[in-house]
Amino acid sequence: MCEVLTELIDTNSLVKLKGDLMDAYFLEIQKIMQIVKEQEYAQIKEAAQLIVQRLQRGGIVQLFGCGHSHLLAQDAFYRAGGLVPVRPIIIEPLTLHAGAMTSSKNEKDPTIIEQYKDHFDFHENDVCIVISTSGRNQAPIDVAFLAKEAGVLVMSLQSLTYCEQKTRHQSGKRLEEVVDKVINTHIPIGDGLLHHNDIQYAPSSTVIGSIILNIVFSEVIEIIAISGEVLPVFKSNNVDSDSSHNEAMIAYYQHRIKFK
Numbered sequence: 665m666c667e668v669l670t671e672l673i674d675t676n677s678l679v680k681l682k683g684d685l686m687d688a689y690f691l692e693i694q695k696i697m698q699i700v701k702e703q704e705y706a707q708i709k710e711a712a713q714l715i716v717q718r719l720q721r722g723g724i725v726q727l728f729g730c731g732h733s734h735l736l737a738q739d740a741f742y743r744a745g746g747l748v749p750v751r752p753i754i755i756e757p758l759t760l761h762a763g764a765m766t767s768s769k770n771e772k773d774p775t776i777i778e779q780y781k782d783h784f785d786f787h788e789n790d791v792c793i794v795i796s797t798s799g800r801n802q803a804p805i806d807v808a809f810l811a812k813e814a815g816v817l818v819m820s821l822q823s824l825t826y827c828e829q830k831t832r833h834q835s836g837k838r839l840e841e842v843v844d845k846v847i848n849t850h851i852p853i854g855d856g857l858l859h860h861n862d863i864q865y866a867p868s869s870t871v872i873g874s875i876i877l878n879i880v881f882s883e884v885i886e887i888i889a890i891s892g893e894v895l896p897v898f899k900s901n902n903v904d905s906d907s908s909h910n911e912a913m914i915a916y917y918q919h920r921i922k923f924k
Contacts (some may be wrong), residue, residue, distance in 0.1 A: 685858070689866050692857035696872055699850045706849050706875070712847070712883035713821055715791050718817060718898070719884070723789030724749040724920050726816075728807045730758040730771040733795040736821070736873045739880065742923060744900035747881040748913045751921045755780045758803060770803070772832055777806035785920070786814035793819045793877075795852055797869045798826045799839035805831070808842040818843045821873055823851035847880070849873055 715725060727737035727750065737752035744775035755777075756762050757770045770776050784807075786792065788909035796804035799822040811818045821841040831838045842845045849872050885895055895915075899909055914923050 685866075688858055692866070692869060693871060696850050696857075696868060697875065700848075700872065700876060703827055703850070704847055704876070707845065708880055708883065711845055711847060714817060714882055714885060715880070715884050716887045718789045718791050719749055719888075721789040723787060723791060724917065725881075726753055726786070726790055726792045726811075727795065728753040728792065728804065729795035730755075730801070730803050731760055731764070731767045733797065733804075733872060733873070734759050734767075734822045736795050736877060739874055740877055740910050742898065744898055744902070746878075746898055748886060748896040748898055749917050749921065750881075752781060753807070755783055755803075760835055771801045772803075774802050774806075774834060776803050777810060783922070784810060784814075786811055786816045787920075788815050790814075790816045791819065793821055794843065795821045795838060795873060796839055797823050797849065797855065797873075798825065798829055799823070800829050800831045800833070803835055805833040805835070805837065805839050805842055808839060809835075812842065812844075817845075819845045819847065821847050821849060821876060823853075823869070824848045825851060825853055829853070847876060849876060 668922065679758045698883070725747065727740060729735070729737045734752070734754075735894075740746060740750050741752045743750075752896075757776065757780075758767050760767055790811075792807070793825075794804045794811075795809050799805075801849070804820075808818050820839050822839055824840060824846065827840070835842075849869065851872060854864045855867040855869050857868050858864070858866040885897055888895060894912075896913060898913065899905060901910070
């Protein structure tokens with residue numbers, strides 16, 4: 665394997681290839697971003713309005729995902745410049761650090777969510793965002809059902825490109841058929857944006873998913889700003905500033921969200 669790689673290209677060719685690939689990946693990411701901007705604008709605006717309504721009634725935003733989708737749930741949590749009332753739902757066997765193959769296997773287990781029901785704390789005015797690129801696996805769909813049973817507004821962040829992929833859930837339903845609102849990421853089947861022969865590479869779901877979540881939460885913050893309320897946004901702990909704002913935010917939400 666190493667011998668094959670060393671014979672592939674010389675240094676000058678490598679520099680050119682990297683530049684070409686960089687341009688190609690940027691271009692493909694920008695294409696999806698433009699599609700999201702054009703086709704999901706209304707969905708994102710409405711999602712933000714619905715989230716604000718529930719936050720103003722005392723709710724929080726709960727994020728659930730498995731494997732790499734869970735990274736998005738964690739990324740939005742306790743983030744400088746990010747929305748404060750955000751709680752990632754952490755089911756250890758569904759996270760990558762529990763083992764990537766283990767996480768993938770457990771996501772398809774029809775008993776996994778039932779086993780960890782005590783990890784969920786849904787209140788009436790909460791919003792649950794289920795993150796699942798394919799929208800076909802057991803655990804995300806079970807969480808959507810569980811949240812709806814609790815009377816929670818349920819949204820999904822998923823790619824409807826996968827609609828042709830049959831569900832793995834015993835109900836016969838895919839995620840988009842269970843949730844109240846879908847935000848379509850438009851990620852291609854297989855996730856990768858670039859190809860070499862029959863190999864698909866350069867994944868896109870984390871990049872686009874993070875962009876969409878940040879747009880939604882930024883829209884939420886802008887709406888709250890108009891009302892004149894104190895913005896539930898974390899200030900960075902890595903700059904010299906008064907910590908009283910963050911302390912007040914944590915004190916207000918710590919009965920629902922574990923910050924420590």
